[in-house]
Amino acid sequence: MEKKREGFGSRTAVIFAMAGSAIGLGNIWRFPYMVGEHGGAVFVLIYIVATILFSLPIFVAEVIIGRRSHTNARDAFVKLAPGKPFWRLVSILPIVIPTIIASYYSVIGGWSLEYFIKACSLDFLRTAPDMATDLFGGFVSSTWVPVIMHLVFLAMSAVVVALGVKAGIEKFSKFILPVLFILIVLIALYSMSLPGAGEGVRYLFWADFSEFTPRTFAYALGQSFYSLSLGMGIIITYGSYVRKDENILASSAGTAVSDLMFALLAGLAIMPAVFAAGIEPGAGPGLIFQSIPYIFCKMGQEAPTLSTIASVLFFFTVIVAAMTSLISLIEVGTAFLVEKFGMKRVRAVFAMFLICGTAGVLCSLSFGPLSGLTVAGMNIFDIFDWVASNILLLIMAFLSVVFVGFVMKKEDVRDEFTNGGAKRRNAPLFNAVYFLIKWVAPIAVLLIFFTNFIL
Ligand code: PFF
Secondary structure, X not given: OOOOOOOOOOHHHHHHHHHHHHOOHHHHHHHHHHHHHOOOHHHHHHHHHHHHHHHHHHHXXXXXXXXXXXXOHHHHHHHHOOOOHHHHHHOOHHHHHHHHHHHHHHHHHHHHHHHHHHHHOOHHHHXXXXXXXXXXXXXXXXXXXXXXXXXXXXXHHHHHHHHOXXXXXXXXHHHHHHHHHHHHHHHHHHHHOOOOHHXXXXXXXXXXXXXXXXXXXXXXXXXXXXXXXXXXXXXXXHHOOXXXXXOHHHHHHHHHHHHHHHHHHHHHHHHHHHHHOOOOOOOHHHHHHHHHHHHHHHHHHHOHHHHHHHHHHHHHHHHHHHHHHHHHHHHHHHHHXXXXXXXXXXXXXXXXXXXXXXXXXXXXXXXXXXXXXOEOOEOHHHHHHHHHHHHHHHHHHHHHHHHHHHHOOHHHHHHHHOOOOOOHHHHHHHHHHHHHHHHHHHHHXXXXXXXXXXX
16 A cells, blocks of 8 residues: 655644554553552552653654654665665564454453443443442353454444545544543542542552562553554654654653553542442453443432433543554554555455454453463463563564664664754753663663563
8 A cells, every 4th residue: 555655734733643542442441450450559650650761762763763764664674774684574563463452452442332332221320339340240251242342343443444534533533532531530530539539549649569579560661662552663654754843752752741641540530439339459451341330320320411421421432542543453454465465455454354353252252251261360362462562562662772773873863853953952862862762771671571571
């Protein structure tokens, strides 16, 4: 497929587009349960520090690769390092990782769809708050409904990719992102007003260092990469659309801060509800589907209309946030099949649907009939997430910074960072950011990677 090399119009457009990819299920669904599984505030603290110290420089590095090469993620490495077979080989990773993630991302999208339907059919008004957990348990361990919801969600997203309605969906996400922000703030406020909610806020921000294990680092960094869509070729691709006069550091920092804020807000919406409902914070991937409905069921007893409007809006926005992300995940593989094998776009999308659909069915069943199938305590779903987020993403992020630090010429990197010297205020920061990219980020990722295996 010929990629149009049109660019983003302004800094706000860049931040919106990048934040649109970054903000998704990773913030609303994954972040809270990762916090719950990995020690609460210690995880949050490491996540914040890691985002600023490691993820932001890696983000900058990926944007630089994109803008310098001015091409898609697969060709970027080949173009900037011609005749180096290793980098040609590496360029396959940004195709494989999003495809693995898309498979299980769509399962969670399916859960959101089911909960959206529940909200529309007033199920939360009929359910006692204490039964919210059972409602989820019954749904997720059943065989057919979650599988069908996953396939429907994947099909909906695949249709959009096949139609290529990019402009529509992008405009839509620009509108929906602020709505999502407002909703999450309102839900956080309500959640924090519930009896027993203070415990949840404490759990998020009061670090208990006895909870710390070296693995906390690995998971916090994995979450940070995941949330910022790093190590997947997405930011490289978006970087290629960034205008030459755009300030890379400012746009990257803007995106990272919005993403971080959204994750913390989602934590504030969900953790107090978790504690108020007496749910175990380490409950895993189902955490938001147990705690948020608890809020809506409870609200339903006092203000049914408000509860219905809020629940319908909430799950609708989750669906849209998930869909815009899933679309970009499927698009990567689709574009690859079209470019590499000359497939027709519709066929390529169908192939992606079959691949992600089948893998996703296995992930979905791993909460029900296939739950006995585990490796080191992880079911199929967990394994997909772990391999992609804690191994492949780290490898790809590592290679991206090594590429900028050791393969690209320092002067070229400086040229991108300062826009050929035009961004004077960036110039004094260059050496520090370059040092973070060249030495700190790769060494940290390596250490974390090995800690993951050894400890
Ligand atoms: N960053 C997204 C999230 O936090 O939900 C996940 C994601 C979406 C990653 C799309 C990559 C991507 F292309």
